[in-house]
Every structure is written in C-alpha cells, then in structure tokens.
Amino acid sequence: MSPNVAIRDIAGGVTAPKGFRAAGVSCGIKKRNPANPAPLDLALITTERAVSAAAVFTTNKAVAAPVIVSRDHLSQSSGHAAAIVVNAGCANACTGAAGLEVAKQMAAAAASAAGCDADQVLVASTGVIGVPLSIDKIRVGITAAAAALSENGSDAAMRAIMTTDPFPKGKAVSVQTADGRSFAVGGIAKGSGMIEPRMATMLGFLTTDAAVAPAVLQAALSRVCDETFNAITVDGECSTNDCVFLLASGASGVAIDRDDDPALMEGLRAVAGHLAREIVRGGEGATKLVTVHVTGAATRGDAWLAARTIANSPLVKTALHGGDPNWGRLVAAAGRSGAAFSLDKASVAIGPVMMFVSGVPHDERADEAAEVMKAKEITIAVDLGAGGSHAAKMWTCDFSAEYVRINAEYRT
Amino acid sequence: MSPNVAIRDIAGGVTAPKGFRAAGVSCGIKKRNPANPAPLDLALITTERAVSAAAVFTTNKAVAAPVIVSRDHLSQSSGHAAAIVVNAGCANACTGAAGLEVAKQMAAAAASAAGCDADQVLVASTGVIGVPLSIDKIRVGITAAAAALSENGSDAAMRAIMTTDPFPKGKAVSVQTADGRSFAVGGIAKGSGMIEPRMATMLGFLTTDAAVAPAVLQAALSRVCDETFNAITVDGECSTNDCVFLLASGASGVAIDRDDDPALMEGLRAVAGHLAREIVRGGEGATKLVTVHVTGAATRGDAWLAARTIANSPLVKTALHGGDPNWGRLVAAAGRSGAAFSLDKASVAIGPVMMFVSGVPHDERADEAAEVMKAKEITIAVDLGAGGSHAAKMWTCDFSAEYVRINAEYRT
Numbered sequence: 001m002s003p004n005v006a007i008r009d010i011a012g013g014v015t016a017p018k019g020f021r022a023a024g025v026s027c028g029i030k031k032r033n034p035a036n037p038a039p040l041d042l043a044l045i046t047t048e049r050a051v052s053a054a055a056v057f058t059t060n061k062a063v064a065a066p067v068i069v070s071r072d073h074l075s076q077s078s079g080h081a082a083a084i085v086v087n088a089g090c091a092n093a094c095t096g097a098a099g100l101e102v103a104k105q106m107a108a109a110a111a112s113a114a115g116c117d118a119d120q121v122l123v124a125s126t127g128v129i130g131v132p133l134s135i136d137k138i139r140v141g142i143t144a145a146a147a148a149l150s151e152n153g154s155d156a157a158m159r160a161i162m163t164t165d166p167f168p169k170g171k172a173v174s175v176q177t178a179d180g181r182s183f184a185v186g187g188i189a190k191g192s193g194m195i196e197p198r199m200a201t202m203l204g205f206l207t208t209d210a211a212v213a214p215a216v217l218q219a220a221l222s223r224v225c226d227e228t229f230n231a232i233t234v235d236g237e238c239s240t241n242d243c244v245f246l247l248a249s250g251a252s253g254v255a256i257d258r259d260d261d262p263a264l265m266e267g268l269r270a271v272a273g274h275l276a277r278e279i280v281r282g283g284e285g286a287t288k289l290v291t292v293h294v295t296g297a298a299t300r301g302d303a304w305l306a307a308r309t310i311a312n313s314p315l316v317k318t319a320l321h322g323g324d325p326n327w328g329r330l331v332a333a334a335g336r337s338g339a340a341f342s343l344d345k346a347s348v349a350i351g352p353v354m355m356f357v358s359g360v361p362h363d364e365r366a367d368e369a370a371e372v373m374k375a376k377e378i379t380i381a382v383d384l385g386a387g388g389s390h391a392a393k394m395w396t397c398d399f400s401a402e403y404v405r406i407n408a409e410y411r412t
Numbered sequence: 413m414s415p416n417v418a419i420r421d422i423a424g425g426v427t428a429p430k431g432f433r434a435a436g437v438s439c440g441i442k443k444r445n446p447a448n449p450a451p452l453d454l455a456l457i458t459t460e461r462a463v464s465a466a467a468v469f470t471t472n473k474a475v476a477a478p479v480i481v482s483r484d485h486l487s488q489s490s491g492h493a494a495a496i497v498v499n500a501g502c503a504n505a506c507t508g509a510a511g512l513e514v515a516k517q518m519a520a521a522a523a524s525a526a527g528c529d530a531d532q533v534l535v536a537s538t539g540v541i542g543v544p545l546s547i548d549k550i551r552v553g554i555t556a557a558a559a560a561l562s563e564n565g566s567d568a569a570m571r572a573i574m575t576t577d578p579f580p581k582g583k584a585v586s587v588q589t590a591d592g593r594s595f596a597v598g599g600i601a602k603g604s605g606m607i608e609p610r611m612a613t614m615l616g617f618l619t620t621d622a623a624v625a626p627a628v629l630q631a632a633l634s635r636v637c638d639e640t641f642n643a644i645t646v647d648g649e650c651s652t653n654d655c656v657f658l659l660a661s662g663a664s665g666v667a668i669d670r671d672d673d674p675a676l677m678e679g680l681r682a683v684a685g686h687l688a689r690e691i692v693r694g695g696e697g698a699t700k701l702v703t704v705h706v707t708g709a710a711t712r713g714d715a716w717l718a719a720r721t722i723a724n725s726p727l728v729k730t731a732l733h734g735g736d737p738n739w740g741r742l743v744a745a746a747g748r749s750g751a752a753f754s755l756d757k758a759s760v761a762i763g764p765v766m767m768f769v770s771g772v773p774h775d776e777r778a779d780e781a782a783e784v785m786k787a788k789e790i791t792i793a794v795d796l797g798a799g800g801s802h803a804a805k806m807w808t809c810d811f812s813a814e815y816v817r818i819n820a821e822y823r824t
Contacts, residue, residue, distance in 0.1 A: 062747030062755045094743060094755065096771055129740035130773040235726045240744055314647045314726070314811075315819055322820030328541035331506060332652055335474030343474045343506065359508055361542040399726075400820075401813035407727055408734030408812075 004178035005266045009171075013154030014045060016172030016186035017209035019249030021046050023148035024156030027141030029127070029134070030089035040160035042141035045084040045205060046114045046149055051249045052211075053081035054218035055122065056225045058242035064093030065103035066123040067243060073107065073119040079214025082116035084205055084245055085109075085145075086161050087138060088190070089127040093240040102135045109139050113146035122245050124203050126163055126190065129240065158188040161203055164406070165192045169278040175267035183210040183252035185267035189275035192234065192284050204229055204244035204275055210264060211250030212257075219259035220268060221246045228272035232395045234283035235403070236312035244272075280395045285403030289377045290320055294334075295391045296346075296383035302339035303392035306384055309337035310394075317399030320378065325369030327355040334382050345385025351378060358385070416590035417678045421583075425566030426457060428584030428598035429621035431661030433458050434565035436572030439553030441539070441546070442501035452572035454553035457496040457617060458526045458561060463661045464623075465493035466630035467534065468637045470654035476505030477515035478535040479655060485519065485531040491626025494528035496617055496657055497521075497557075498573050499550060500602070501539040505652040514547045521551050525558035534657050536615050538575055538602065541652065570600040573615055576818070577604045581690040587679035595622040595664035597679035601687035604646070604696050616641055616656035616687055622676060623662030624669075631671035632680060633658045640684035644807045646695035647815070648724035656684075692807045697815030701789045702732055706746075707803045708758075708795035714751035715804035718796055721749035722806075729811030732790065737781030739767040746794050757797025763790060770797070
C-alpha cells in the first residue's frame with residue numbers, strides 16, 4: 001500500500017459514496033417458495049445525474065443480451081451512466097433477438113424511473129440460461145424499486161443480485177489522500193460457480209464519490225480488475241453474463257486525474273479485492289480460500305499462465321480439499337502450463353513450509369505442511385525457476401464432493 | 413475405414429505381432445499387502461534383434477528421468493530398439509541427477525538381459541513422484557522377467573504396468589491389406605488419472621510385425637496419437653512420465669513405406685483408439701465414456717480448442733455425471749474456449765437430440781435428452797457456427813464425487 005494513503009472500512013456498501021441510492025425488491029423472477037415467499041430479485045442503483053462510468057465484461061463469445069446492451073450504452077453515452085438495473089433468476093442469455101429487445105426495454109423502463117436517457121442505463125442479469133425474461137415482471141420490479149430507492153439501500157440490492165451465493169457480498173472504504181482529503185469507494189458483488197441448475201455469473205457493482213473522467217475511470221477499473229475479479233477462479237468457467245460496473249459521482253469533491261493515482265487504486269483494490277475473494281470463499285462446495293503465488297517466471301504472461309493452470313487443476317484442488325501437501329501435483333501443473341519452467345531450479349512452499357527446493361524434495365516436512373493445510377486460508381507458492389522475476393497472484397478454492405453434488409443435480 | 417483394408421480382433425496383445433516376447437514380474441516396488449503379496453510391477457518387452465522404433469512423449473516441462481533416457485536412446489539409435497523395460501509403483505520423477513543415473517542403469521540392465529546395446533532400450537516408469545527408485549529391485553526384476561519372456565507374456569506385462577487402473581488394457585488386430593497380405597498390430601496401455609496418492613501417468617506400448625522404416629513409423633505414430641492418446645482426457649492433467657512407444661519387427665514380411673498407408677493407419681487406429689478409450693472408461697471415478705464431437709470450426713486449431721475446453725469443463729463433466737441435458741454449459745464452454753464462435757448459428761445435440769439449433773433453445777426435448785444420457789456411452793455434438801468445416805473428436809468421462817474422494821485422500 002502507498003505510505004501516504006489511509007484506508008478504513010466504513011458501512012454502507014455500494015451507497016457509502018455520496019450521490020448514490022439503491023434498492024432491492026421482489027418481482028417474481030426467482031421461484032417463490034414457502035420458506036421464502038418473496039425472494040429479492042431486482043436491484044436498482046441510481047445517481048442524481050449522469051456520472052462517469054466504466055465497465056469490464058465477460059470475454060465469453062456467447063454473450064448475453066444485457067452485456068450487449070450495456071456495452072452499447074456505455075459507448076453511446078461516452079462513458080456516462082445514471083442507473084444500473086439488475087435482475088437475478090434469469091440470465092437472459094441464449095434468448096435471441098427477443099431477449100435483446102427485453103434487455104433494451106429493461107433499460108428504457110429504468111431510464112423512465114430514474115429520469116435519465118436509456119443509454120445512461122447499464123443492465124445486468126444472472127440466472128437460468130436459455131429461458132425468456134418477462135419484461136412485465138421487470139417493469140413491476142423497476143417501479144417498486146424506484147419507489148424504494150434509499151441511501152441505505154445497499155443491503156437490499158446486495159441480496160437481490162444473489163443466486164447460489166451462500167452469503168451476500170458488500171464492502172466500502174473511506175480513502176484519505178496524501179494531502180488529507182477523503183472520498184469513499186463502495187461495492188456489492190455476487191458469484192459462486194458459473195452455473196448451478198443453469199444459474200450463472202459473477203457480477204460486481206462499484207461506486208465512488210471521487211471525481212474521475214470516464215477514460216481515467218475505465219483504465220483504473222481495467223487495471224484493478226486484472227488483479228482482483230480477473231484473478232479468481234472457482235471452477236475455471238467464464239460465464240455468458242459476467243460484468244463489473246464502476247460509477248464515479250464526484251460528490252466528494254475530490255478530483256482524480258490519473259488512472260494510477262494511489263488513492264483511487266488503493267480504494268478500488270480494497271473493495272474489489274475483498275469482493276473477489278469473498279466470491280471464492282463462497283464458491284460452490286468450497287471449504288478453503290487458497291492464494292496461489294507464482295514467482296520466478298520469465299514473463300508476466302508466463303506467471304499468469306502458471307498461476308491459472310495451478311489454480312484450476314482438479315488434482316491440486318482435490319489435494320487442497322484433502323489437506324494433502326502433494327507438491328508433486330503443483331510441479332506437474334506448473335510443468336504442463338506452457339510457461340517456461342526449470343525443474344532443477346523450481347521450488348514449492350505450502351504456507352511457510354518449503355516442500356521442494358531447487359529441484360530437491362523435502363518430504364520430511366510433509367507433516368508440518370499438512371498441519372498448515374488444516375487452516376481455512378492457505379497460501380501455496382511456486383517458483384518456476386525460469387530465471388525471471390515476474391510474479392502473479394490468484395485466488396482459488398478447494399474442490400469438494402459437494403461441488404459435484406451441486407452441479408450434477410438434474411435441474412428441476 | 414479404408415474400403416480395401418480388413419481388420420479383425422485377435423488375441424495376444426502386445427505379443428500378437430510376430431517377433432515379440434514379453435513378461436511381467438513382481439520385484440517389490442509396489443507395496444505388498446496380504447491381499448496381494450506379490451503385485452506385478454515390472455514388465456519387459458523384447459524383440460529378436462533391434463527393430464524400427466518410434467515414440468511420443470509427455471509435453472510436460474517437468475519430465476521424468478525415464479523420459480529423458482528414452483528420448484536420448486531413440487535419438488542415439490536412429491529410431492531402433494530391441495527392448496522396452498517398464499516399472500510401476502515409482503515414477504522416478506523429480507528425483508534429480510541420482511534418478512537419471514537409475515534410469516540409465518535400468519536400461520543397461522535390460523540391455524544385458526536382452527543381449528542388445530543400452531541405447532536400444534526404451535525405459536518407462538509410473539507411480540509415486542519424488543521418491544527414489546531402487547536399482548537393486550529393478551535388477552532383480554529384470555533378471556526374473558528375462559527368464560520369463562514368452563510369446564504369451566502380454567497378459568502379465570499388461571498387469572505389471574497398472575497403478576490405479578480399475579482394469580487392464582490390451583488389444584490386438586490382424587490387418588489385411590488391399591492386396592491380401594496380412595500383418596498384426598498389438599498393444600497394452602495403462603492410465604486412470606494423472607495422479608492418485610502421487611501415482612501418475614498414461615503409458616502405451618504398441619507393436620507390429622509390419623516392416624516399417626523408423627522415420628515412417630514415427631510419422632505414423634504421431635499422426636495416430638493425435639487422434640487417439642492425445643484426444644482423451646480424464647482430468648485435463650498431463651503427467652511428467654507419459655509416453656507411447658511403437659516397435660515394428662518386420663516379421664510378417666509386409667513392408668509399409670508410407671506413413672499414411674491405409675493398412676498401417678487402420679491397424680494402429682484400431683489398437684491405439686481402443687486403448688485410449690479404455691483409459692477414459694477406467695478414469696478415476698468415471699461412470700460414463702463420452703465422445704465430444706465439435707464441428708463447424710473456422711480452423712483445425714479452433715476445433716481442437718473447443719473440444720478440449722468442453723471435454724475438460726467441470727460443469728460439463730458434472731452435468732454428464734448427473735444426466736442433466738444442460739446445453740447451456742456446452743454453449744458457455746465453447747464460447748469461452750477462445751475458438752471463433754457464433755451464438756446465433758451454433759447448435760448442440762445430445763446423442764441424436766438437438767437441444768439448441770442455430771441459436772434457438774429446444775428445451776421441450778430435455779426429457780428425451782435426459783433419457784439418452786442414462787447410457788454408459790454418450791456422444792455430445794457442438795457446432796460452433798463459425799462458418800468453417802473443421803471438426804475434432806475427443807473422449808472424456810464424467811466427473812464424480814468418487815474422483816474427489818480418490819484424489820483428496822491423504823496419501824499414506
């Protein structure tokens with residue numbers, strides 16, 4: 001962390017920064033059941049006027065209708081937005097031309113409610129793929145949400161975007177700059193596996209009351225996402241609907257004009273990093289949060305390639321589940337990743353325990369490493385020995401029989 | 413299949429072709445237990461004199477000592493070999509300079525026993541990573557195996573190379589050429605997951621009594637491996653020890669001088685294809701053998717990329733386990749693969765049931781598709797709609813809680 005920037009947690013989630021209101025309501029998209037007769041399934045986040053906006057979208061070529069609409073709107077508005085509307089329970093993905101029309105009408109309805117132009121609305125959906133989204137239910141939901149908008153609405157919005165998440169995810173911080181001014185960054189997110197009975201998607205909605213121009217905001221968001229939302233994995237899958245939006249209201253009066261501004265970066269990192277790790281901790285069937293730290297890579301790309309291969313390896317993830325300090329699987333995953341790798345210079349550590357040092361096994365430390373692996377949070381470090389100094393850090397979870405159970409059940 | 417080539421199954425496995433003998437013995441590398449006091453763990457396959465040889469090795473950069481030695485020998489002998497020696501129970505991988513010396517001595521001992529030069533011996537190992545291999549046990553094993561060599565030795569050799577395999581894998585065919593001559597192709601293989609308590613590796617040993625020059629044999633083997641051993645996956649992992657060897661004795665008197673000779677290709681395909689699919693059918697925790705057929709790809713590389721992504725997707729594999737005709741997961745995996753993909757032209761079929769046609773869902777056929785998925789063998793077909801005519805076919809298995817159980821158990 002930059003020495004001159006101070007960060008502290010505050011309450012309020014996505015509405016902690018000044019200039020934002022939010023609401024979460026139930027409009028009948030999620031299945032109603034006796035235990036939960038009115039599950040929250042529509043969230044609305046609004047600003048007083050159109051503000052700077054940035055977004056990062058799924059790289060999946062099978063993109064959902066809301067992703068197409070949000071991308072278009074952000075481009076048409078030159079990086080401005082006044083509202084975000086989100087539904088859970090239906091992904092509006094693989095729904096063809098009719099689905100695209102529904103996503104557009106969803107934006108138009110939110111624009112009416114928020115008093116802005118349609119292209120100042122960002123839209124997101126998460127849930128079942130291939131099922132039509134009812135615009136009638138959405139309209140009812142938007143009307144109700146607009147009436148419920150509040151500066152304390154983050155909690156309801158955070159719950160309304162959940163699908164299979166075992167817990168809601170929100171975070172806000174106050175950032176004090178080097179010259180003593182302060183602004184806030186807040187956010188909410190959802191995500192557990194890509195799909196559970198066809199439920200999908202990671203969504204993240206971030207806000208700040210710093211004043212940041214759209215191009216700077218976009219560059220800062222892309223940079224932060226690379227080390228947070230794009231550095232996590234539950235099952236290696238990438239959804240049709242993933243997106244992260246960031247709005248900057250400017251209401252704090254603190255102007256930021258560089259995308260590498262330490263205060264803005266630290267604030268975004270604190271919120272996005274927390275939300276991203278919470279997604280992994282609540283991953284389908286997950287019992288452990290694991291940091292994979294790759295060092296000694298010849299290139300930045302190699303570092304990420306090795307980290308991603310290790311973080312997604314079923315054999316590594318099952319060993320993590322079983323608490324087995326099986327360094328051979330880490331070496332094998334790094335070796336097959338495609339990254340430059342030198343077996344006789346490579347090393348592996350489980351927590352602080354060096355199990356494999358410059359090509360030499362230290363199995364005598366297996367009991368010590370097994371003890372480390374009993375914790376709920378573990379770091380595994382792999383040095384590729386490739387003669388470079390590039391590094392990458394990813395977060396993953398263990399792979400349990402519960403993951404298989406969740407995802408093998410026939411959807412009903 | 414080529415219309416003028418006739419193939420029929422014969423007995424004899426790797427010793428079915430003329431000119432080969434084999435043996436499998438117990439020499440104390442695998443753990444002995446009351447239920448199995450003398451588990452077979454060393455196999456020897458020999459020819460009367462040095463013959464044409466070809467090999468395909470792991471692409472993992474963490475290569476085991478036997479892979480290094482076999483690659484060197486094949487190069488030094490200009491593609492000739494007179495013996496293959498294999499042990500199971502210890503991979504001799506991540507064992508440093510000492511391990512390399514053991515692999516060399518293992519080849520030298522086999523050369524003495526077979527009466528050939530050391531560089532005419534191919535070596536393979538499978539089992540625990542990072543544990544020293546006892547050359548004393550290996551020498552005892554080689555002496556016993558040399559005394560037991562027989563033209564009926566394929567069965568014992570096939571069992572001696574197993575680690576976690578639920579069943580042994582062998583196959584032989586007689587190939588009749590267009591002009592009525594005949595030769596044989598045989599083989600044995602092992603492989604289940606990459607690792608089970610650090611047990612590793614896919615191994616395949618193929619033989620033929622056709623007369624084929626080394627360069628032609630190598631080209632034919634590489635070609636066949638691409639559509640067989642390299643077209644399967646259990647868990648997406650690639651071992652430190654994988655190898656496939658092919659020896660051609662010439663004892664049938666049938667000379668083959670082109671690497672695309674239909675008789676040679678059909679014979680190799682029949683044996684290698686069977687063994688490869690048997691590895692998947694016996695994959696760790698597997699209950700189903702699944703063919704993934706990708707069509708409509710813009711390039712050959714795209715076809716394989718999409719097939720490999722689908723075949724390794726945890727969400728696809730858990731849906732296969734649960735018998736859930738979840739076409740959304742297939743679309744999402746194809747979309748994230750990196751291959752060119754057009755959602756509104758893409759199609760998905762489960763067996764003969766079209767679930768998604770040119771971008772339009774057909775969920776009304778879900779029950780029909782679920783019925784198809786109850787079988788032990790299933791084909792799933794995905795057309796990428798990318799405007800090309802390239803295709804790829806891979807074999808995978810389902811992902812079960814049993815896989816997690818096998819691989820999460822702490823090795824003891």
